[in-house]
Amino acid sequence: MHRCGVSALTVSNLSVRYGIESTTRPVLDDVTFSIEANEIVGVSGPSGSGKTTVALALLGLLPADARVSGTMAFHGRDLRALDERARDAMRGAEMGIVFQESALALTPMLTVGAQIGDVVRAHTRCDRHQVRERVLTAMYDVGLSDNAARIYDAYPHELSGGQRQRILIAQAIVCRPSLVVADEPTASLDATVRDEILRLIRRLNEQHGTAFLIISHSAEVLDRTARRILVMNRGRIVDTIGAGHGIGQDGYVARSLSRSVSASRHVPIAEITGATKSYRQRRLFSRSQYEVEALRGLELRIERGTTLGLVGPSGCGKSTVARCLAGMESLDAGKVLLDGHDITSLRGRALLPYRNQVQLIFQDSAAALNPRFTALDIVTEPMVIQRDGTPHEQRHRAIELLSQVGLAADRLESRAGEFSGGERQRLAIARALAVRPRLLILDEAFSGLDLETRWLITTLLMTLQREQGLALLCISHDLEFLAEFAPEIAVMRNGAIVEQGTMVRRFVPETVLDQPAELLIQQDSEQAVA
Amino acid sequence: MSALRFVLRRLAYGGLITLGVSALTFAMLELAPGEFFDDLKLDATVGTHTVETLRQEHGLTASAPVRYAEWLSAVVRGDFGLSLAHDTPVAPLLWERMRNTLVLTVPALFITWFIALPLGLWTARVRGRIVDRLCSGATSALLALPDLLIGLLMLLVALKSGLFPAGGMFSPGAADDESAGRIGDLAMHAVLPLCAVVLSTLPAILRHVRASAIDARQSPAVRAARGHGIRGWRLNLRYVLTIAANPLISLAGLSIASLLSASLLIEVVMSWPGLGPLLVDALLSRDVHVVLGATMLATVFLVAGNLVADLALYAADPRIRA
Numbered sequence: 001m002h003r004c005g006v007s008a009l010t011v012s013n014l015s016v017r018y019g020i021e022s023t024t025r026p027v028l029d030d031v032t033f034s035i036e037a038n039e040i041v042g043v044s045g046p047s048g049s050g051k052t053t054v055a056l057a058l059l060g061l062l063p064a065d066a067r068v069s070g071t072m073a074f075h076g077r078d079l080r081a082l083d084e085r086a087r088d089a090m091r092g093a094e095m096g097i098v099f100q101e102s103a104l105a106l107t108p109m110l111t112v113g114a115q116i117g118d119v120v121r122a123h124t125r126c127d128r129h130q131v132r133e134r135v136l137t138a139m140y141d142v143g144l145s146d147n148a149a150r151i152y153d154a155y156p157h158e159l160s161g162g163q164r165q166r167i168l169i170a171q172a173i174v175c176r177p178s179l180v181v182a183d184e185p186t187a188s189l190d191a192t193v194r195d196e197i198l199r200l201i202r203r204l205n206e207q208h209g210t211a212f213l214i215i216s217h218s219a220e221v222l223d224r225t226a227r228r229i230l231v232m233n234r235g236r237i238v239d240t241i242g243a244g245h246g247i248g249q250d251g252y253v254a255r256s257l258s259r260s261v262s263a264s265r266h267v268p269i270a271e272i273t274g275a276t277k278s279y280r281q282r283r284l285f286s287r288s289q290y291e292v293e294a295l296r297g298l299e300l301r302i303e304r305g306t307t308l309g310l311v312g313p314s315g316c317g318k319s320t321v322a323r324c325l326a327g328m329e330s331l332d333a334g335k336v337l338l339d340g341h342d343i344t345s346l347r348g349r350a351l352l353p354y355r356n357q358v359q360l361i362f363q364d365s366a367a368a369l370n371p372r373f374t375a376l377d378i379v380t381e382p383m384v385i386q387r388d389g390t391p392h393e394q395r396h397r398a399i400e401l402l403s404q405v406g407l408a409a410d411r412l413e414s415r416a417g418e419f420s421g422g423e424r425q426r427l428a429i430a431r432a433l434a435v436r437p438r439l440l441i442l443d444e445a446f447s448g449l450d451l452e453t454r455w456l457i458t459t460l461l462m463t464l465q466r467e468q469g470l471a472l473l474c475i476s477h478d479l480e481f482l483a484e485f486a487p488e489i490a491v492m493r494n495g496a497i498v499e500q501g502t503m504v505r506r507f508v509p510e511t512v513l514d515q516p517a518e519l520l521i522q523q524d525s526e527q528a529v530a
Numbered sequence: 531m532s533a534l535r536f537v538l539r540r541l542a543y544g545g546l547i548t549l550g551v552s553a554l555t556f557a558m559l560e561l562a563p564g565e566f567f568d569d570l571k572l573d574a575t576v577g578t579h580t581v582e583t584l585r586q587e588h589g590l591t592a593s594a595p596v597r598y599a600e601w602l603s604a605v606v607r608g609d610f611g612l613s614l615a616h617d618t619p620v621a622p623l624l625w626e627r628m629r630n631t632l633v634l635t636v637p638a639l640f641i642t643w644f645i646a647l648p649l650g651l652w653t654a655r656v657r658g659r660i661v662d663r664l665c666s667g668a669t670s671a672l673l674a675l676p677d678l679l680i681g682l683l684m685l686l687v688a689l690k691s692g693l694f695p696a697g698g699m700f701s702p703g704a705a706d707d708e709s710a711g712r713i714g715d716l717a718m719h720a721v722l723p724l725c726a727v728v729l730s731t732l733p734a735i736l737r738h739v740r741a742s743a744i745d746a747r748q749s750p751a752v753r754a755a756r757g758h759g760i761r762g763w764r765l766n767l768r769y770v771l772t773i774a775a776n777p778l779i780s781l782a783g784l785s786i787a788s789l790l791s792a793s794l795l796i797e798v799v800m801s802w803p804g805l806g807p808l809l810v811d812a813l814l815s816r817d818v819h820v821v822l823g824a825t826m827l828a829t830v831f832l833v834a835g836n837l838v839a840d841l842a843l844y845a846a847d848p849r850i851r852a
Contacts, residue, residue: 059757061753061756061757064658088756088759088761089759090759091756091757091758091759092757092758092759092760093759096758097754097757097758099750099753099754099757101750104749104750104751105750105751105753105754106751106754107751107752107755107768107769107772107773108751108773108847108848108849109772109773109775109846109847109848110768110769110772114768115755118755118758118760118764118768119758119759119760121764122758122759122760122761122764123759155848155849157848157849158848168754171754171758172758
């Protein structure tokens with residue numbers, strides 16, 4: 001299958017650093033690797049190890065103050081020697097890119113169909129119909145065949161995270177480039193769709209000979225697609241391993257996370273009953289509108305000091321549950337009880353006492369942090385707002401929280417914009433913990449994190465749970481991860497909980513992951529007997 | 531909420547705001563010492579009795595609420611009350627002056643945005659290079675220059691070059707000429723005041739456009755678009771400009787609001803017969819109804835400008851429609 005010796009891409013001694021040479025650590029340090037035509041290569045490593053910088057360097061998208069040395073040869077051409085026009089012609093047409101954080105990588109102002117179409121128009125001369133044809137083909141390729149026409153005309157904010165991520169992949173492959181660089185391409189997809197995408201990547205690889213460079217923290221994703229995996233740490237490639245050597249089986253699954261049964265169990269900290277919520281969508285000057293029912297009679301109960309996992313396919317209403325619990329959205333019907341108090345109809349000031357009891361952490365944490373604040377500012381701010389302690393105590397506690405989430409003490413004064421995606425997620429978690437919440441909602445908060453960081457943070461959260469009775473609602477599409485982290489799992493589909501219970505197995509065999517999640521869950525009643 | 535209901539509600543708010551502003555302006559004029567006929571009292575040849583009679587004739591002896599109510603009824607009638615200085619209804623006086631001001635400010639507004647948008651997008655693209663620095667320097671200098679000085683500089687240009695008339699709207703005698711030559715005469719007279727208005731409004735708007743465009747260029751969405759090879763006008767108009775658009779649309783609404791006030795000072799300096807000189811005279815002589823009328827016009831423009839901006843935002847940003 002692989003034509004050995006035909007290198008699509010050869011990177012030699014690539015180094016990237018910002019600012020003055022003697023004072024800064026290089027972001028990339030003497031990186032050398034090659035990708036053969038038709039090959040899939042994976043890049044793994046902890047957050048901040050320089051994975052994304054490799055992608056940006058290849059595409060020539062590094063900020064202007066980046067200092068690059070080394071060579072990057074793509075089909076024999078030196079990428080660093082290309083002029084602006086040649087590089088623009090190469091991007092998208094010969095080398096495609098899939099970015100992470102789909103909420104940010106698409107412009108909110110254009111329909112997604114237009115945004116895929118712009119990639120086609122940037123590289124080929126076609127009329128409108130041809131463009132539309134090619135866009136729809138790309139959308140079919142990434143599994144958006146159901147209501148493709150509606151999605152074509154939808155704006156990014158009208159789509160779920162999973163749908164948006166597929167649009168990003170469609171943008172990357174629509175011009176059939178010979179190499180696609182994918183930065184966390186499956187981070188926000190549920191298990192079923194993730195498998196589809198991984199299959200799609202393999203299919204494109206086999207049918208069109210497209211080479212892939214896949215950057216992912218998920219050993220499983222890399223294990224199932226890549227032939228070779230480059231392991232990065234602190235800007236260097238520290239190891240190259242052939243896939244299928246078992247790295248997919250280690251990680252957080254193997255690390256047992258102890259959990260406690262606290263005395264205050266069975267006391268609900270939060271409860272949602274009979275909740276319905278729908279969103280209306282509308283076009284300008286058009287009377288036609290359609291309703292999206294996000295919640296249909298949802299019932300959910302989270303007990304004090306426990307962890308509840310919430311799982312379901314993209315677009316089933318998981319995030320709406322999170323926002324309603326946090327008091328950020330109101331229900332059309334039904335009740336939200338927080339610690340026995342009905343907060344359903346509370347607004348503004350009346351809601352204030354409950355605000356810090358529930359904290360939300362999102363997947364796109366970069367969007368939730370002010371890039372000009374330092375790490376210390378970010379964690380101190382909620383305490384300042386709550387007037388919690390003297391400035392000295394606040395600083396002390398902030399430093400403690402930052403070290404708990406594993407951010408080094410010498411980075412306290414770094415600005416949020418200087419942290420990598422995974423590090424920003426840890427910052428967001430530290431900030432949420434600063435107000436001593438009683439319920440922490442993690443909305444896909446782990447999907448941008450590498451295994452090491454996940455383990456660190458889950459351990460921290462478990463300790464807090466044991467010591468302070470913190471309740472956790474962990475929303476994820478990753479059943480495997482939830483199985484280890486959450487003793488109890490609720491399965492959501494079409495705006496309602498269809499099943500709730502305890503995971504039977506610690507390890508979920510690969511073949512079963514494609515099956516509906518219900519199969520994996522033991523009914524509540526059975527568990528009660530046990 | 532449908533677009534129509536939104537518009538109706540905003541119009542109702544706008545009416546209330548206008549009413550509130552008129553009451554406030556009236557109260558402030560009331561609190562300021564002195565009134566129109568005070569100058570006459572200084573004239574030894576005019577007896578106090580005569581002044582009293584004049585005040586009575588013009589209804590100035592009535593209490594403030596009564597006079598405000600009378601003025602409101604005059605607004606409803608459409609004549610906006612009587613100007614004490616000109617002894618005519620205020621409305622026709624205002625319409626003519628407003629028309630003259632708009633002749634100056636509407637083209638100025640279009641020219642300003644026509645320069646600011648492409649120049650702002652371009653300087654954002656070449657940020658830090660020599661053209662961008664030159665442009666920044668020039669806008670700083672213009673921002674620092676008082677409008678008054680810009681007007682005077684224009685007069686100096688008129689005098690030294692001799693190409694353009696220094697002040698006024700028409701050459702003597704041309705005002706009654708109905709031919710095409712009249713338009714040409716008007717255009718020649720308008721060139722320098724136009725330049726002055728554009729030069730005084732351009733720097734702030736240009737800076738906003740540049741700053742918004744720089745932010746937009748650094749957004750992940752634009753980085754992703756560049757990563758897909760999207761470039762040139764497609765990148766700049768469809769990605770950079772749309773992402774930068776929201777604050778700029780609000781700013782454009784505000785610049786509509788400033789249509790009547792942008793050129794006041796320059797009109798006075800360059801003797802353009804717009805609202806500026808009228809308002810200054812009316813303020814100095816305490817010609818209450820003229821001041822009120824001009825303030826009302828400015829308020830209506832403010833409300834309308836914001837409404838247009840909100841509608842434009844509604845049309846431009848799909849997230850607001852949802």
